[in-house]
Structure formats: structure tokens, C-alpha cells
Amino acid sequence: MKLQLALDLVNIPDGITLVKEVEPYVDIVEIGTPIVINEGLHAVKAMKEAFPHLEVLADLKIMDAGGYEIMKAAEAGADLVTVLGAANDMTIKGAVEEAKKQNKKILVDMINVADLEKRAREVDALGVDYICVHTGYDQQAAGENPFEDLQTIKRAVTHAKTAIAGGIKLETLSEVIKANPDLVIVGGGITGAADKAAVASEIQRLIKQG
């Protein structure tokens, strides 16, 4: 089980300072969609240059032009890129094809997919690397969480690795670990903590313990 730190509400210098604090405890650093909107793919390039030993995920949430957008993210140095599960199969296929060419990985974000089990089976058959259940900020604000969704995709997915995101905190981590995803994505649960290194270290310890 790997740990991904999601950076969403910071600029590039503050993001780099934050990663320095928690660097030993995380496997993947996510350049979140709000950062890509604010700063562009330069943020991916800057993070990869600052931490070449960490994997960097570009959270582009691709919905169209899969091949082209993967190519651009790869040029910026992304190791993994997100594509939406709600996208057309042709978009996901184009993304997978380009990612294979570039030796990169695709994480499919299932945010707001209505029939999760059915779509997870379909997306799994397209050869993606990760399928991720995700309760977005707006749904989190309405009290939703991704825990049951993880169990749903665990039943459906046979090839891809599974991932979970959306409001995960140290206090709720045990519920996530029980369902045994391959990747746990934590944003505010680390970035909003007073002692980020202590929280990240404890999350990593619990994840490794399984």
C-alpha cells in the first residue's frame, strides 16, 4: 500500500516547502487540479525537479483528448496522470496507449460515476493502472465519504490497482486500511495538520503495518 500526498491549495514554492517536511513518508506527490489551473504544468516540472526520487502525479482529470494531454503531462515530468472514469472509452484508450509509449501510468478517477461497479469493470478492461474512488470536495461538504465505494470497486476490479481519495484523515484511516487499497491519497488530512511530518509519519506507519 502506497501513500500519495495531494497538494491542492498551495503555490509552487509553498508546495515544495511542504513536501520537504514530509518527504520521507510519502511515495507519490500529487499536483492537484487547483494547482494545475493556477500554475499550469510548470508545477509538475518544478516538483519533479525538486524531488526526482519521488513519483509525481498530475491530477489533470482528463475528460477528452486523452493521448495529447498525457503527452503534455509526460513532457512536464509526470509519472502518473489522472483521467476521469466518466470519460468516453476512446479517451481512456488514447490515454492508456500514450502512457504506455511514454512509460507512464494512468489513474482513473471515478468521481461522480453513477454505476460504479459496472464502470469499474469496463475501465479495468481498458488496461489502466489504477482505479480510484473519490469523494470530491463538494460531496465531502455534504457529508459523503468514499469508504463503501472502495469495497464496491474491490469486488469489480481484477487487473488494475485500487486507490481511494476524498477527505481521508488519520482518524478515519483504519477503515480505509481494512479494505486494503493499493494506494491511499491524503490531501487536507496532512496539509492541514499543525505537525505535518508527525501526521504523515503516523499515516505511513499504519499503512505499512496494514
Ligand SMILES: O=C([C@H](O)CO)[C@H](O)[C@H](O)COP(=O)(O)O
Ligand atoms: O482531487 C482532489 C480534489 O478533487 C481537488 O482537486 C483532491 O486532491 C483529493 O480529494 C484529495 O484531497 P483531500 O480530499 O483533501 O484528502
